[in-house]
Amino acid sequence: MIELKNITKKFYKTTREVTALNNVSLHVPKGKIFGVIGTSGAGKSTLIRIINLLEKPTTGDVIVDGISLPGLSNSQLAKERRQIGMIFQHFNLLTSRTVYQNIAFALELANTPKNVIDERVKELLKLVNLEEKINDYPASLSGGQKQRVAIARTLANNPKILLCDEATSALDPATTRSILNLLKDINKRLNITILLITHQMEVVKAICDEVAVISNGELIEQGTVGEIFANP
Numbered sequence: 001m002i003e004l005k006n007i008t009k010k011f012y013k014t015t016r017e018v019t020a021l022n023n024v025s026l027h028v029p030k031g032k033i034f035g036v037i038g039t040s041g042a043g044k045s046t047l048i049r050i051i052n053l054l055e056k057p058t059t060g061d062v063i064v065d066g067i068s069l070p071g072l073s074n075s076q077l078a079k080e081r082r083q084i085g086m087i088f089q090h091f092n093l094l095t096s097r098t099v100y101q102n103i104a105f106a107l108e109l110a111n112t113p114k115n116v117i118d119e120r121v122k123e124l125l126k127l128v129n130l131e132e133k134i135n136d137y138p139a140s141l142s143g144g145q146k147q148r149v150a151i152a153r154t155l156a157n158n159p160k161i162l163l164c165d166e167a168t169s170a171l172d173p174a175t176t177r178s179i180l181n182l183l184k185d186i187n188k189r190l191n192i193t194i195l196l197i198t199h200q201m202e203v204v205k206a207i208c209d210e211v212a213v214i215s216n217g218e219l220i221e222q223g224t225v226g227e228i229f230a231n232p
């Protein structure tokens with residue numbers, strides 16, 4: 001579903017060159033939950049931004065659902081980007097809009113008819129188990145509830161891939177578990193491929209089918225959770 005081939009990404013600063021990713025290749029199979037774990041500065045955000053088309057690799061190829069991304073025009077990229085949803089550590093909800101409006105906004109951007117939007121928002125809130133908060137503002141919600149709204153919003157336009165950027169890092173352990181269970185549920189029910197980046201080993205152990213470990217921009221290990229975390 002997602003294939004990175006020999007990805008290198010360099011950033012050029014005034015005085016020096018930073019290699020954020022060095023010759024990284026990995027394969028995320030369709031329908032799986034794939035985790036990328038690494039410490040701060042390892043290159044995780046750069047990796048996810050390359051898959052989400054926010055950065056182009058310096059060299060190497062990114063193939064999403066059979067399509068090579070680096071050579072696409074901006075309009076083609078915009079189209080491919082609709083296949084990819086993303087959730088963040090700090091949720092990125094619009095604070096001046098209600099839960100309904102936050103989710104509806106994603107649908108309006110995709111030119112969804114008004115009568116379809118109402119139904120779809122209710123269906124999405126049911127999926128994330130937050131129907132009773134439909135008219136509340138984000139400020140009145142807990143962190144876990146905010147992340148549920150963000151998940152509903154990003155699923156609104158039926159992406160094939162869900163990217164999670166430290167999605168549980170701002171949450172307490174119990175809330176983290178409930179969000180991870182929701183992601184697992186969504187992965188099964190909607191057959192959506194999930195790629196998550198995290199610095200938390202527990203997250204990877206809890207839900208990932210496969211995991212890649214990155215350090216200093218290099219992929220140092222890749223395999224099933226059992227293989228990577230097996231005690232010798």
Ligand code: ADP
Pocket residue numbers: 011012013018019020038039040041042043044045046047
């Ligand atoms: P992580 O998400 O694992 O913390 P990042 O991908 O953010 O790692 O960063 C990897 C390396 O690339 C770091 O050394 C970081 O300073 C550098 N880097 C990331 N983005 C930029 C940028 N836009 N300009 C310059 N250097 C960057």
Ligand code: ADP
Pocket residue numbers: 052081082084085086087088091092093150153154
């Ligand atoms: P931002 O300035 O936070 O990136 P955008 O206007 O780009 O905001 O997007 C609004 C929200 O839409 C994001 O915060 C994110 O939760 C959601 N979203 C849905 N799909 C994507 C995607 N492919 N990439 C980034 N954000 C996405």
